[in-house]
Every structure is written in structure tokens, then in C-alpha cells.
Amino acid sequence: MKYIDEFRDGDLAQKIAARIIREVRPERHYSFMEFCGGHTHAIARYGISDLLPDNVRMIHGPGCPVCVLPIGRIDHALTLALERNVIVCTYGDTMRVPASSGMSLTKAKARGGDIRMVYSALDALRIAQQNMEREVVFFAIGFETTTPPTALVIRQARQLELSNFSVLCCHVLTPSAITHILESPEVRDYGSVPIDGFIGPAHVSIVIGSGPYVHFAEEYRKPVVIAGFEPLDVMQSIWMLIRQVNQGRCEVENEFVRAVSFDGNLTAQALVSEVFELRPTFEWRGLGEVPYSALRIRPAFARFDAERRYDLAYRPVPDNKACECGAILRGVKKPLDCKIFGTVCTPENPMGSCMVSSEGACAAHYSYGRFKDIAVVAA
Amino acid sequence: MNEDKDVEKDVKKGIKKGYARALDFKHGVIDMGHGAGGRASAQLIEELFITAFDNEWLNQRNDQASFVALPGRMVMATDGHVVSPLFFPGGDIGCLSVHGTINDVAMSGARPLYLAASFIIEEGFPLFDLKRIVESMAHAARGAGVAIITGDTKVVERGKGDGVFITTTGIGVLPPGIHIDGAGARPGDVILVSGTIGDHGVAIMSKREALDFETEILSDTAALHTLVAQMLAAVSGVHVLRDPTRGGLATALNEIAQQSSVGMVLDEASIPVAPQVDAACEFLGLDPLYVANEGKLIAICALEDAELLLGAMRSHPLGRRAARIGAVAEDPHHFVQMRTRFGGRRIVDWLSGEQLPRIC
Numbered sequence: 209m210k211y212i213d214e215f216r217d218g219d220l221a222q223k224i225a226a227r228i229i230r231e232v233r234p235e236r237h238y239s240f241m242e243f244c245g246g247h248t249h250a251i252a253r254y255g256i257s258d259l260l261p262d263n264v265r266m267i268h269g270p271g272c273p274v275c276v277l278p279i280g281r282i283d284h285a286l287t288l289a290l291e292r293n294v295i296v297c298t299y300g301d302t303m304r305v306p307a308s309s310g311m312s313l314t315k316a317k318a319r320g321g322d323i324r325m326v327y328s329a330l331d332a333l334r335i336a337q338q339n340m341e342r343e344v345v346f347f348a349i350g351f352e353t354t355t356p357p358t359a360l361v362i363r364q365a366r367q368l369e370l371s372n373f374s375v376l377c378c379h380v381l382t383p384s385a386i387t388h389i390l391e392s393p394e395v396r397d398y399g400s401v402p403i404d405g406f407i408g409p410a411h412v413s414i415v416i417g418s419g420p421y422v423h424f425a426e427e428y429r430k431p432v433v434i435a436g437f438e439p440l441d442v443m444q445s446i447w448m449l450i451r452q453v454n455q456g457r458c459e460v461e462n463e464f465v466r467a468v469s470f471d472g473n474l475t476a477q478a479l480v481s482e483v484f485e486l487r488p489t490f491e492w493r494g495l496g497e498v499p500y501s502a503l504r505i506r507p508a509f510a511r512f513d514a515e516r517r518y519d520l521a522y523r524p525v526p527d528n529k530a531c532e533c534g535a536i537l538r539g540v541k542k543p544l545d546c547k548i549f550g551t552v553c554t555p556e557n558p559m560g561s562c563m564v565s566s567e568g569a570c571a572a573h574y575s576y577g578r579f580k581d582i583a584v585v586a587a
Numbered sequence: 588m589n590e591d592k593d594v595e596k597d598v599k600k601g602i603k604k605g606y607a608r609a610l611d612f613k614h615g616v617i618d619m620g621h622g623a624g625g626r627a628s629a630q631l632i633e634e635l636f637i638t639a640f641d642n643e644w645l646n647q648r649n650d651q652a653s654f655v656a657l658p659g660r661m662v663m664a665t666d667g668h669v670v671s672p673l674f675f676p677g678g679d680i681g682c683l684s685v686h687g688t689i690n691d692v693a694m695s696g697a698r699p700l701y702l703a704a705s706f707i708i709e710e711g712f713p714l715f716d717l718k719r720i721v722e723s724m725a726h727a728a729r730g731a732g733v734a735i736i737t738g739d740t741k742v743v744e745r746g747k748g749d750g751v752f753i754t755t756t757g758i759g760v761l762p763p764g765i766h767i768d769g770a771g772a773r774p775g776d777v778i779l780v781s782g783t784i785g786d787h788g789v790a791i792m793s794k795r796e797a798l799d800f801e802t803e804i805l806s807d808t809a810a811l812h813t814l815v816a817q818m819l820a821a822v823s824g825v826h827v828l829r830d831p832t833r834g835g836l837a838t839a840l841n842e843i844a845q846q847s848s849v850g851m852v853l854d855e856a857s858i859p860v861a862p863q864v865d866a867a868c869e870f871l872g873l874d875p876l877y878v879a880n881e882g883k884l885i886a887i888c889a890l891e892d893a894e895l896l897l898g899a900m901r902s903h904p905l906g907r908r909a910a911r912i913g914a915v916a917e918d919p920h921h922f923v924q925m926r927t928r929f930g931g932r933r934i935v936d937w938l939s940g941e942q943l944p945r946i947c
Binding site: 209212216218221222225252253254255256257258259300327439554555556574575576577578 | 856862865866869871872926927928929930931932933934936939
């Protein structure tokens with residue numbers, strides 16, 4: 209595939225790996241957090257950690273929009289589908305997220321809920337137009353990448369004067385989640401989680417630009433390298449982070465120059481701020497309440513806000529007590545430190561957020577990397 | 588003998604006389620009467636199924652078919668077909684239901700002989716489409732040298748089916764000396780695949796309502812028994828054969844690893860994937876290793892037989908792009924591992940639930 213294979217070239221990967229080995233100082237350890245699930249997925253799928261020296265550790269961050277979706281929000285969607293006879297449309301990997309009392313959207317569908325998987329917010333709008341006698345709700349999740357399309361369909365719904373369409377908005381924000389991690393006592397006070405730098409988001413940064421990360425680099429003295437989702441992007445950005453650490457720099461560098469600019473996509477940003485406003489607080493699965501970390505629909509578009517339309521009151525539901533997702537998402541623990549990893553909690557039957565999507569730290573490790581935990585035959 | 592034929596002709600005439608009008612295959616639809624066992628059912632069987640499948644067993648018009656059993660071990664397999672959409676690039680549910688069961692029989696090394704077909708049709712289903720499907724089955728069966736010798740038709744109320752479901756059951760006979768078994772993979776064996784993977788699944792997905800993207804990819808649906816026969820003629824000691832249908836290559840290999848209590852190590856770069864399939868999977872957020880195939884097989888054999896077997900596969904039209912993709916290894920955990928094209932390693936795990944597209 210043109211423009212894709214070039215970024216998956218194994219020979220080039222070996223060259224960057226050799227450059228990383230030359231750059232690392234053998235006496236020290238390097239821990240970097242890749243914030244995005246997309247990077248976690250790339251690291252696992254291409255086996256990138258095999259190409260890294262032992263003293264470079266990647267910590268999988270909370271940037272999987274499916275994983276951080278709290279149970280209470282999925283319960284809202286379930287209520288709409290099962291009790292209010294609403295057609296609920298959502299992105300594919302939201303279907304399996306476990307909600308309370310053993311339910312999920314997949315299971316609700318089997319029980320008669322009209323739940324449809326869509327590839328785009330526009331498909332949800334089309335379903336509303338085709339089913340004027342039914343109420344249609346788009347269960348909107350995701351970081352800044354998926355927010356502009358949601359804003360667009362809300363605006364379109366207003367232009368079309370659609371009376372049967374609304375959005376259950378669960379869009380969350382990247383910078384506030386990074387702040388939350390950096391402010392956690394383990395990182396900030398005790399230093400028990402040494403995060404030496406961040407691989408910055410790929411698609412999110414196309415929208416918000418590289419500007420918002422300058423604050424982290426300066427305030428928290430952490431280097432940030434924005435990287436694309438292809439495996440060579442990840443390798444190159446790791447090398448760039450090691451170099452910053454070695455040279456004592458804490459800057460925002462942009463590896464993903466083919467897509468990310470300093471300002472980002474200003475049109476998309478304007479659209480988002482026209483339709484959405486900040487929520488004072490929002491619960492993240494695994495992290496708890498995070499201030500100013502999510503968006504809600506502005507009053508001007510109130511009739512397209514499913515929370516208002518159906519008078520949905522938020523009720524937080526705690527995760528399984530044994531679940532260590534919170535600690536894993538902050539880098540305090542690894543998947544293997546969790547008692548229920550791979551036993552009670554598996555991709556077939558996820559208990560916690562990190563096992564939900566293949567981008568989650570636990571699911572990625574379970575599906576792609578767990579053979580590395582046990583001695584097996586050499587490949 | 589002649590007398591018998593005359594009687595048969597009379598009977599045929601007699602049945603036809605009873606009907607005022609032939610089935611309208613242009614505008615007609617299936618109604619509940621077609622499944623009620625009365626005249627309408629008989630007419631459908633006569634004018635559609637018997638006409639299309641046309642063989643000596645079916646022409647006897649009994650509720651069952653009797654045939655002479657051949658010496659040796661018999662092999663039997665059944666498969667329900669529920670594909671949506673019913674017509675897709677490269678095929679339809681009709682030929683798929685024939686190929687699917689022939690392949691299940693053939694993966695034992697057996698020569699498929701006869702098929703039974705059971706139809707569950709939704710009220711309101713266009714006769715035009717049903718005819719296309721049945722003719723496609725007839726064509727596929729004839730092409731494969733297999734006869735559809737008995738069958739059944741039921742009609743369910745509108746909304747209680749998805750157009751048409753077809754279950755086929757196949758029976759075949761195993762030549763002596765063939766011992767193919769999912770538990771037969773041994774450490775050191777070589778894993779071969781007969782061609783590009785993921786074609787069927789992508790062809791189907793390209794026509795799903797919500798997606799509908801343009802692609803030149805056709806389903807690979809095909810009957811594999813002649814390929815199998817050619818392979819076994821070259822190497823009689825093939826250890827395992829399996830067609831990686833639902834769940835794709837990854838799932839089939841995990842099944843074999845489990846059954847044989849072994850591990851596997853694949854080489855990603857050697858797994859054949861058509862560029863269009865690769866591209867479609869890329870933008871759909873899917874992994875071709877988990878996408879369905881309907882005309883491909885996995886073969887596992889001893890290292891010393893591998894080149895000969897690969898040659899036999901490549902000399903058959905359905906195995907032209909056959910490739911050696913990995914090896915069987917000793918591993919108490921029965922992991923299927925893969926050396927990635929990128930130079931790392933990962934597990935190729937069982938598919939969890941349905942393969943769902945990723946959001947990012």
C-alpha cells in the first residue's frame with residue numbers, strides 16, 4: 209500500500225533500532241508513556257518492544273476512548289435502547305464495553321435493543337432521516353479526533369430541522385487527562401512512576417495542533433514528541449525522546465510533520481467550540497472524576513442533546529474491586545500486577561477498562577504480548 | 588425399462604395438469620403456502636428445485652435419496668449458510684452453500700459425493716432471487732461433480748428470517764491410507780496456505796448497507812476438493828487440512844494448535860494478502876488474519892514433504908498463490924506467534940467475539 213508500507217519498513221526499523229541502541233545510556237532507565245491507544249496498538253501489533261533495548265520501557269496511557277468510557281455512560285445508552293425504544297447508533301468497538309449487571313450494547317442488541325454500528329456520525333444522521341417515526345440517538349465517544357464530525361452532524365441536524373435525532377455526548381479531552389496523570393501523587397510527589405516523556409497523540413494533534421503540549425513540556429519538565437500511528441513513527445519518536453532526555457531538553461517536538469501543525473485544524477476547532485462547551489467534571493473509567501476533561505452540547509443546541517431530551521441523570525458505577533485499571537492507566541502498575549488479569553478478566557469477558565478494546569493496555573498485552581511473560585520456544 | 592419411463596412421463600404430466608399457472612419467476616414471491624406441504628410446495632419443488640438440480644436421485648421424488656455406499660470410510664459434514672447480503676461480488680449464498688460443505692468434507696481428504704440441501708425461506712422473498720440462488724447452487728454442484736440428491740423447504744413468516752437460509756449436508760468417501768486430522772500437527776511441521784487471505788470477508792463487507800465501498804475484490808468461494816486430490820496425489824502424508832472460513836486464518840490456526848497441543852510460529856511477510864484486501868482492512872480497522880475465506884485451505888505437513896506439496900498446490904488453479912507461512916513448534920501454551928514484517932514478535936490470538944472496527 210502506497211504511503212503506508214513505507215512507514216512499516218522492517219529494514220528501516222532495524223536502522224532506527226540500531227540508532228536507539230547507540231543513543232541510550234546503559235546506566236540509566238528510560239520510561240515513556242504513549243498516551244494514545246493507537247500507539248499502544250501499533251507497539252503491540254508490530255512487536256516494537258522487541259526492537260527496544262531492555263532499559264527503555266513503554267507505559268501504556270489512558271488514550272483509548274473506549275476504555276475510559278465509564279459504566280454509567282454506557283448504562284445511559286442501554287436505557288435508551290431497552291427502555292425508551294430508541295435506535296442507538298455507535299462506533300464498532302463501543303459495542304462490547306461492559307456496563308453494569310453484566311450488560312453491554314452487544315448483549316442489549318441480543319435482547320431486542322435496536323443498536324446499530326456505524327462508521328461515521330453521518331451514518332447515524334442518515335438513519336434518523338430514514339426512520340422519521342423513531343427516535344435516533346448517536347452515542348458519541350472519542351477524543352478530539354471524533355469530536356468535529358459529531359459537531360458537524362449536530363449542526364446539520366439543526367439545518368435539516370430533524371426532530372428525531374439527538375446525541376449522547378461523551379467526548380473527552382486529551383490535555384486534561386495528561387495533566388491528571390502528571391498531577392497524580394505517584395508521578396508528581398513520590399516519583400514512584402518515573403515518566404521521562406510522552407509520545408504525543410497522532411490524530412488528536414492533527415485537530416488540536418502541537419501548541420497545547422507546550423504547557424506540559426514547560427510546567428512539568430517533560431519532553432513530548434508527537435508521533436504518527438505507524439510503527440516507524442513510533443520508533444523514530446522514541447529515539448527523539450531518548451535524545452531529548454540525554455540532552456536535558458524538555459521540548460515539544462513533532463515527528464508527525466506530514467499531518468500535524470502548531471495550530472492544528474482551526475476550522476474543526478471553531479466548529480467544536482460552536483457546538484460544545486466544557487463540562488466542569490467528567491468521570492473516566494479507571495481515573496475517576498477529572499476536572500474539565502470532557503465536552504457537553506451547548507444550550508443553543510439543547511434539543512439535540514440526548515441527556516437533556518431524555519432527562520438522563522448520571523449515576524457512577526464502580527468497577528470490580530480487584531480491578532487495577534486506574535493504577536495501570538497512570539503507569540503505576542503493569543497488567544501482570546493485576547490479580548484478575550488473564551484469569552477473571554480476559555478480552556472475552558473484560559472486567560476493567562484496559563481489557564475492553566484492543567487499544568487498552570491489558571487487552572493489547574493479552575492479545576499480542578502475553579507469550580513474553582512466560583518462557584516459550586524461541587521464534 | 589421402457590415401460591417405467593412411460594409411467595414416469597405420465598406421472599409428470601399428471602402433476603403438471605393439476606396446476607393452472609406456472610410459477611411466476613419474474614414477479615412472484617414466496618408465500619406461506621409454498622412451505623405448507625400442499626400443491627404450492629409440490630409446484631415449487633417441481634418447477635424450481637428438481638428442474639435445476641436434475642439428477643437421478645432427486646427425480647425419484649422421494650422424501651429421501653438412496654444410493655449405493657462405496658467401500659471405505661464415509662465422511663459427513665453439515666453447514667448452515669446465513670450470509671448477508673445474499674448476492675455479493677464473486678458469488679451468492681447458493682454457490683457458497685455448495686462450496687462450504689464440499690470443502691468441509693474435502694478437508695478430511697475425502698472425495699465429496701452427494702449433498703442434501705435444506706432451505707428456510709422468508710415469506711415475501713422474490714422467486715426471481717430464489718431462482719438465481721438455486722441455479723447458482725446447481726451450477727456449483729455440477730462444476731464440482733457433486734449431486735444435490737435430497738432436500739427440504741420451509742417458509743417462515745415475514746420478519747422471521749433474513750431472506751433465505753440454506754443448510755447443506757455433504758457425504759463423501761475417504762480413500763484408503765489417508766489420515767488427516769486437526770490433531771495431527773507435529774513440531775517441526777511446515778504450515779502452507781493455498782492463496783491470498785481475506786478476499787471473501789472483504790467482498791462481503793464492501794456490499795454491506797452501512798459501508799458500500801468500491802472494490803474489485805471478489806469472494807474466493809470455490810470447491811477445494813480437486814485441489815485436495817491433487818495435493819494428496821503428490822504427498823499422501825499430509826497431516827492437517829483446514830479451510831479458514833469464519834474467524835479467518837488466525838482462528839483456524841489456533842484451533843489446530845489447540846487440537847494438536849503444539850505452538851506455531853508464522854512469518855508475517857510470507858502470508859499472501861491481496862493489496863486491495865490489505866487496503867480495505869486498513870481503512871476499516873480490521874486485521875486480514877481474522878477475515879473469512881471460502882476458497883482457501885491451510886495444509887500442514889512434514890518438513891521434507893513441504894516443497895513437493897507446495898509445488899502440487901501451485902500447479903492447481905486454486906493454489907497458484909500458495910505459500911509457506913510458518914512452522915509448527917513445541918509450546919505447552921499452544922500459542923500461535925508471528926514474526927512481524929517489522930521485525931518484532933507478537934501473538935496471533937483467538938478472535939474475541941466479533942471482529943469490530945477500531946475507532947482511532
